[in-house]
Amino acid sequence: MASPISDIEQAAEVLRVGGLVALPTETVYGLGAAEDPAAVARIFRVKGRPPSHPLIVHIAAADQLDDWVETVPDTARLLAEHFWPGPLTLVLRRGHRVPLEATGGLETVAVRVPDHPVALALLSAFGGGVTAPSANRFGSVSPTTAGHVRAELGDAVDFVLDGGSCEVGVESTIVDVTSDIPSILRPGGVTREALEAVLGRSIAVPSTSHVRVPGQHPSHYAPSARVVLVEPERVVAEAELAQEAGHKVGVFVPTGFADAAVKAHAVVTVPDSVDAYAHGLYGYLRKLDQQGCDLIIASLPPEEGLGLAIANRLRRAAGPRPSR
Ligand code: TXA
Ligand code: MG
Numbered sequence: 001m002a003s004p005i006s007d008i009e010q011a012a013e014v015l016r017v018g019g020l021v022a023l024p025t026e027t028v029y030g031l032g033a034a035e036d037p038a039a040v041a042r043i044f045r046v047k048g049r050p051p052s053h054p055l056i057v058h059i060a061a062a063d064q065l066d067d068w069v070e071t072v073p074d075t076a077r078l079l080a081e082h083f084w085p086g087p088l089t090l091v092l093r094r095g096h097r098v099p100l101e102a103t104g105g106l107e108t109v110a111v112r113v114p115d116h117p118v119a120l121a122l123l124s125a126f127g128g129g130v131t132a133p134s135a136n137r138f139g140s141v142s143p144t145t146a147g148h149v150r151a152e153l154g155d156a157v158d159f160v161l162d163g164g165s166c167e168v169g170v171e172s173t174i175v176d177v178t179s180d181i182p183s184i185l186r187p188g189g190v191t192r193e194a195l196e197a198v199l200g201r202s203i204a205v206p207s208t209s210h211v212r213v214p215g216q217h218p219s220h221y222a223p224s225a226r227v228v229l230v231e232p233e234r235v236v237a238e239a240e241l242a243q244e245a246g247h248k249v250g251v252f253v254p255t256g257f258a259d260a261a262v263k264a265h266a267v268v269t270v271p272d273s274v275d276a277y278a279h280g281l282y283g284y285l286r287k288l289d290q291q292g293c294d295l296i297i298a299s300l301p302p303e304e305g306l307g308l309a310i311a312n313r314l315r316r317a318a319g320p321r322p323s324r
Pocket of ligand 2 (some may be wrong): 133134142
C-alpha cells in the first residue's frame with residue numbers, strides 16, 4: 001500500500017532519467033514521464049496511442065499552475081481553488097514550458113493536481129510536472145490497481161508505485177476554461193452539479209467535442225468482451241437470451257436482485273451507491289474479461305452526479321469497434 005519514501009525517491013529518479021513511472025491517483029493509475037519530448041514519446045509508444053492525442057500535466061499544487069499555462073482566467077482560478085487537489089482537469093492556453101509533443105500539437109494544455117498522497121509525494125520529490133495519461137493501452141479499460149497496470153503493461157513501465165486501489169475509480173472531469181463559457185469535455189470524478197454550484201451557472205456537456213479528446217470517440221474504455229446496453233428492466237431477460245444463444249454473458253444486475261437465479265456466465269452486482277459503482281466499474285469490466293465473457297449486458301445509471309461519468313464510460317465501452 002503506502003509507498004515508503006525510498007520508493008518515491010527511486011520513482012522520481014526514474015522520471016529524471018527519462019523513464020516511465022506508473023503512479024496511483026484518486027481516479028485511475030497514470031503512466032507518468034517528465035515534461036521532455038523523448039520521455040513523452042515513450043508514453044505514446046507504450047500505450048499505442050496516436051501522438052496527436054494530448055496528455056494531462058500533473059502538478060503538485062494550484063500555485064504552480066501559472067508556470068505551465070499562458071494565463072489563468074478567473075474561472076480557472078476559482079475552480080482550481082475549490083477542487084484541487086482533486087479529480088478535475090483544466091484545459092488552458094499552453095505555456096512555453098509545455099512541449100508540443102505533450103499536447104498533441106495543440107496550443108492548449110490540460111493540467112490537474114491529483115488528490116493522492118503517493119502522487120503528491122512523487123510530484124514534490126520530482127519537483128516538476130509529470131505528464132501522464134491513464135496507464136492502459138489505447139482504447140482499453142483504465143487501471144484502478146497496481147496489479148491492473150502490471151498485467152497490462154508489464155515490463156514496458158520502469159517503475160510501478162503501488163498506492164492501493166483508486167478511490168474514485170473513473171477519470172477526472174475535464175473542463176475547458178479557455179473561453180468565457182466553460183464546458184465539460186469529459187464528465188468524471190467532479191460532478192457537473194458541484195461545478196455548477198461553484199460557478200453559479202449551468203455548464204454545458206457537449207455530446208461531441210471539437211477538440212481532440214480520444215475518450216470521447218466511440219469504443220474507448222472498452223473491455224475485450226462486446227458491451228451491449230439495454231433498458232434496466234430488460235437486462236436479465238436479454239442476458240439470458242444471449243446466454244441461450246451460445247454467448248458467454250456477463251451481466252450487471254442491481255443490488256438486491258437474486259443474482260444466483262440469473263442464467264448467465266458471470267454476474268456483477270452493481271452497488272446502489274453511485275460512488276461505489278464508479279469505484280468498482282473498471283474492475284468489474286476487467287473481471288468479466290478474465291472470466292471469459294464475450295458479451296457484457298448492462299444498463300445506464302441515471303445521469304446525475306457520478307452517474308454521468310459512469311454512463312459516459314459505459315456508452316464508450318459499447319461504442320462501435322474497428323476490428324474486434
Ligand atoms: O483522471 C485522469 O484524468 C487520469 C489520471 C491519470 O490523471 N488521466 C487520464 O488521462 O485520464 P488520459 O490521457 O487517459 O485522458 C486525458 C484526456 C484525453 O481524452 C485527452 O484528449 C484530454 O484529456 N486532453 C488532454 N489535453 C487536452 C487539451 N489540450 N484539450 C482537450 N482535451 C485534452
Ligand atoms: Mg485514458
